Amino acid sequence: MRTAAYIHIPFCEHICHYCDFNKVFLKNQPVDQYIDSLLIEMKRTIERASIDTLKTIYIGGGTPTALSAEQLKHLFDGMHRILPMQDLVEFTVEVNPDSGEEDKLQVMKEAGVNRLSIGVQSFDTSLLQGIGRTHTSHSVYDAVQRSRQAGFDNISLDLMFGLPNQSVEQFIDTIEKASVLGVEHVSAYSLKIEEKTVFFNRQRKGKLSLPPEDDEVTMYQELQARTKQNGFDQYEISNFAKPGYESQHNLVYWNNDEYYGFGAGAHGYVNGVRNHNIGPISKYIQAIESGDLPYLQEHRVTKVEQIEEAMFMGLRKLAGVNLSTLSTRYNVDLKEVYRDQITNLTKRGLLEQDGDVLRLTDDGLLLANEVFEQFLAVLNEDMEKNES
Structure with a gap:
């Protein structure tokens, strides 16, 4: 059952050097036309897929708060007319510290938004x-204070480590300052150099000075230790929450459940099919105006792919995966299928097993991608015919 929706706002007032998400400069963009097209996509999806209820909505970007208060209200009013939002338990919007003004926060609060994800990074x-980035540390303090005054009691901060020229001490300072703010959730990701970014071009030219790998490992370990000291529970490789404030929307991804994706460049997973929307704004709008859904690609996920994704996405969670539950879900004995991989990774101290539950160890968290790779290309595609 699909009960989650992601909505993409591709507009930014500036472009960060590390970002490879689908985004464009806000100036001179057809923002109002885009919002109208976005709402039409939602309506057509409802007509085709018959959405009964939504439990979580996540609006990301880009920078959703690059929209004006009036544009945000137009978007939210349309969503409430079109989407079944009466049963929402979590409604998140990403906020830039520089653009989270009081009028926008008020519009969000009135629309039922109950969780903010503030892009801090450092x-x-x-x-x-x-x-x-164009904001300062003072902007972050101000953004959190304004959010509290507007009535938001579920705030997440996004942090990054492994940044160019970043020291361990600088990252520790960021963790401590984030904790002092009293927020309910922290996400912290190591920098990945992606193609088509400023950092990718600098790295190719030998002009990007990244911290040593040992320093990056130390940063992650300090993140784990200090968030724990400050009352956060780690529940996923990169996510830490006060008790009861785990991101319900992101858990949809990690549980490999289906979800809707709306907007230019958005991804969705509906009825066993992963779809990728057209990215360029003008072409996205044209696709909507043509009377169709704006899909660039559609891929029916095979049973083998479903199992592989369930394993490596589920193992991202500190709770791990329940092999019996997944075996029932996919009608395959995963304990038997992955016996060698589980045995070898357990001997290496990267996995631990407690009955039916398989989870990463502390060392496994540091080498997670290496662990995940061991669960790929093991199953035979022929099992599609034999087991389904």
């Missing part, structure tokens, strides 16, 4: 400038 001004 509290060090020099590092922020170095990654192309």
Whole structure:
């Protein structure tokens, strides 16, 4: 049952050096026309897929708060007319510290938004400038204060580590300052150099100074230790929450459940098919105007792919995966199928097994991608015919 929806707002007031998400500069863009097209896509999807209820909605980007208060209200009013939002338990919007003004926060609150994800990345001004961010640490404090005053009691901060020229001490300072703010959730991701980014071009030219791998490992270990000291529970490789404030929307992804994706460049997973929307704004709008859904690609996920995704996405959670539950879900004995992989990874101290539950160890968290790779290309595609 699909009870989650992701909505993409591709507009930004500036482009960060590390970002490879689908985004464009806000200036001179057909924002109002895009919102109208977005709402039409939702309506057509409802007509085709018959959405009964939504439990979580996540609006990301880009920068959703690059929209004006009036544009946000137009979007939210349309969503309430079209989508079944009466049973929502979590409604998240990403907020840039520089653009989370009081009028926008009020519009969000009135629309039923109950969770904010604020893009902080670092509290060090020099590092922020170095990654192309325009806000300061003071902007973050102000954004959190305004959010509290507007009535939001579920706030997440996004942090990054392994940034160019970042020291372990600088990252520790960021963790501590994030904790002092009293937020309910922290996400912290190591920098990945993606193609078509400023950092990718700099790295090719030998002009990007990244921290040593040992320092990045230390940063992650400090993140784990200090969030724990400050009352956060780690529930996923990169996510830490006060008790009861785990991201319900992101758990949909990690549980390999289906979800709707709306907007230019958005991804969805509906009825066993993963779809990828057209990315360029003008072409997305044209596709909507033509009377169709704006799909660029559609891929029916095979049973083998479903199992592989369930394993490596589920193992991202600290709770791990229940092999019996997944075996029943996919009608395959996964304990037998992955016996060698589980045995070898357990001997290496990267996995631990407690009855039917398989989870990463502390060392496994540091080498998670290496663990995940062991569960790929093991199953035979022929099992599609034999087991279904």
